[in-house]
Amino acid sequence: MIPYFVIGYDILKKAGKGILNRQIFDENFLMAVATIGAIALGDYKEGTAVMLFYQIGELFQSYAVGKSRRNISELMDIRPDYANIEVDGKLEQVDPDEVEVGTIIVVQPGEKIPIDGVIEEGNTTLNTSALTGESVPRDAREGDEVISGCINMSGLIKVKTTKEFGESTVSKILDLVENSSSKKSRSENFISKFAKYYTPAVCYGALALAFIPPIVLLIMGKPAMWGDWIYRALTFLVISCPCALVLSVPLAFFSGIGAGSKYGILFKGGVTIEALKNVKAVVMDKTGTVTKGNFVVQKLVPVSGMEEDELLKLCASAELVASHPIATSIVNAAKERELKLERPQTFEEIAGEGLVVEVSDGKILCGNKKLLERFEIDFSVREEDNYGTEVLVARAGKYLGQIIIDDTLKEDAVAAVTSLKKMNLTTAMLTGDAAESAQAVARAAGIDEVRAKLLPQDKLNELGRLRKQYGGVMFVGDGINDAPVLAGADVGAAMGSGADAAIEAADVVFMNSEMQAIPQAIALAKETTRIAWQNVFFALAIKIIIMAAGLAGYASMWAAVFADTGVSILCVLNSIRILYKKI
Numbered sequence: 001m002i003p004y005f006v007i008g009y010d011i012l013k014k015a016g017k018g019i020l021n022r023q024i025f026d027e028n029f030l031m032a033v034a035t036i037g038a039i040a041l042g043d044y045k046e047g048t049a050v051m052l053f054y055q056i057g058e059l060f061q062s063y064a065v066g067k068s069r070r071n072i073s074e075l076m077d078i079r080p081d082y083a084n085i086e087v088d089g090k091l092e093q094v095d096p097d098e099v100e101v102g103t104i105i106v107v108q109p110g111e112k113i114p115i116d117g118v119i120e121e122g123n124t125t126l127n128t129s130a131l132t133g134e135s136v137p138r139d140a141r142e143g144d145e146v147i148s149g150c151i152n153m154s155g156l157i158k159v160k161t162t163k164e165f166g167e168s169t170v171s172k173i174l175d176l177v178e179n180s181s182s183k184k185s186r187s188e189n190f191i192s193k194f195a196k197y198y199t200p201a202v203c204y205g206a207l208a209l210a211f212i213p214p215i216v217l218l219i220m221g222k223p224a225m226w227g228d229w230i231y232r233a234l235t236f237l238v239i240s241c242p243c244a245l246v247l248s249v250p251l252a253f254f255s256g257i258g259a260g261s262k263y264g265i266l267f268k269g270g271v272t273i274e275a276l277k278n279v280k281a282v283v284m285d286k287t288g289t290v291t292k293g294n295f296v297v298q299k300l301v302p303v304s305g306m307e308e309d310e311l312l313k314l315c316a317s318a319e320l321v322a323s324h325p326i327a328t329s330i331v332n333a334a335k336e337r338e339l340k341l342e343r344p345q346t347f348e349e350i351a352g353e354g355l356v357v358e359v360s361d362g363k364i365l366c367g368n369k370k371l372l373e374r375f376e377i378d379f380s381v382r383e384e385d386n387y388g389t390e391v392l393v394a395r396a397g398k399y400l401g402q403i404i405i406d407d408t409l410k411e412d413a414v415a416a417v418t419s420l421k422k423m424n425l426t427t428a429m430l431t432g433d434a435a436e437s438a439q440a441v442a443r444a445a446g447i448d449e450v451r452a453k454l455l456p457q458d459k460l461n462e463l464g465r466l467r468k469q470y471g472g473v474m475f476v477g478d479g480i481n482d483a484p485v486l487a488g489a490d491v492g493a494a495m496g497s498g499a500d501a502a503i504e505a506a507d508v509v510f511m512n513s514e515m516q517a518i519p520q521a522i523a524l525a526k527e528t529t530r531i532a533w534q535n536v537f538f539a540l541a542i543k544i545i546i547m548a549a550g551l552a553g554y555a556s557m558w559a560a561v562f563a564d565t566g567v568s569i570l571c572v573l574n575s576i577r578i579l580y581k582k583i
Helices: 002-020 027-040 044-076 169-180 186-219 226-240 243-262 270-276 286-290 308-319 325-336 369-374 413-422 435-445 456-470 480-488 500-505 517-551 557-580
Strands: 083-087 090-094 104-107 117-121 124-127 138-140 157-161 265-267 279-284 291-302 346-350 354-359 362-367 389-395 398-409 426-430 449-451 472-477 491-495 508-510
Touching (some): 027 226, 243 265, 308 325, 398 435, 472 480
Parallel strands (some): 279 426
Antiparallel strands (some): 354 362, 389 398
16 A cells, blocks of 8 residues: 555545545546545555556656647746846846836847847847747847847847837747647637536446446346446546546647747647648738848849949939938948949939939939939830839939849748648738739749738738638738738738737747748648547547446456556657657
8 A cells, every 4th residue: 555655645635635626527536536446345456556557647748748848938038037227337237127118228248138129339149049949140230120038149239129128029929928828729628628527427427337237136136246346337437537538639739839939930829720720821911921021122224335333323322311221222232332432412302203412423313203204314215024113313314224122032932832832722922012023022932822002901801802712811921011911810920020010910920030930830730730639539449449348347457547547648649749740
């Protein structure tokens, strides 16, 4: 009895508490009754062995849950403990919650960035692996945005905060992680409800098995064989213990959530994983999702006799006075070529058309067709088949050429779309951008369908059409204008670099903001669901077979242990495969 009490003390204690709290019917109660009953019949070894193997099953379960929690809790280490602010030339550590928007905070090498902001002073290298799963450090300099949770690896930087701590990236992520396990899938809810009725039913069934057959035998004038039937009833209780069944689905989904965090994919609960496996079409926004969301000079088209560098130098000199993204991209392209720029002597900005500036070479015009038409400049030689935003350049009344600017495709966009097509999923792009640019991006990435010039309401309507045509729809976006569509999709996914509203409305967040995370998330959801139902099948099939054998008197307590603890261990081992599987 000493080994029995050493091994089973906590189970007996939990069973006793359950009885006192009037929550009798659980696996602890079943184990206590079965093992105490076996000992009462003189089967000390079997009673102790049943308890031992049950505890081994519990150990495997706690290992699997612990492994999943460790993957998730790595994210919890990104929570900063303090923020440095400068007071009278000295650094003071304050609670991040106390730092107001617009405050300059100092982040020293080795420290976590506590709050989202913009670098005001200094250059550094950031470790973003805890947030994005990306192992390669990222360089950051003055003017760059930085997000909380990253680790400053090299230089000292001063950051001007742009958000309160409660609204910063790290707080949002931690909130998502903490709430993810509470949103259960339909499968998990079904199993929980099933176990609620199943456990009392098997207890009453075992009670009936212990007393009804002996009484019937007595009535028939035969030996009652009370010990034999009580042993069968106790065996039936051990076989019927719902541990494996209760474990089967939740543990698989919990492992799936843990595995996702390894790839920088945050699932907002098992319900998201279950919905994701039924997706038939993946619909994407363009800017920031398929493309990088930054304008870059794609092409220089000078007229005959004009050099590319000269065309770029003239336009970049004019654009030095402007601050919009197109101007910045032209100036950056000139700086990359190390061209010497001249600040304009005078300038005039014509809204919706472009710039008119005076430099030493004369009057320079940089803008669209309307600007050149206003000054009656012939630009008929310009190329017509270029996509993207075009900037036409003229000097002293003569057309000099055009500069084509557009967003750049993400490096993994083509591979991601190819992976989705291998899964037999339809791909589509819904964007508010111009049709020519959208078509070009879709062709380059290999996306099947494109709809351009859409307002948020138009995107919702198109999403409804795609759902009717294909079935379950996943929408991936990153902007504030994507929030209604993300909420309206069967599964909404947001890029981690996107707007807070988009992340809030989404069911899945891709912290690395890479497109390859889309097929990875779908593959992980399919694998998780497949393993969950494998577990259910294992648990029910083996239990039914051994239960039938037990009722007929062919299954011993050892077989019952296998039917309970053995199947639990199988379910645990099957579930933790997800944590080690490369998606």
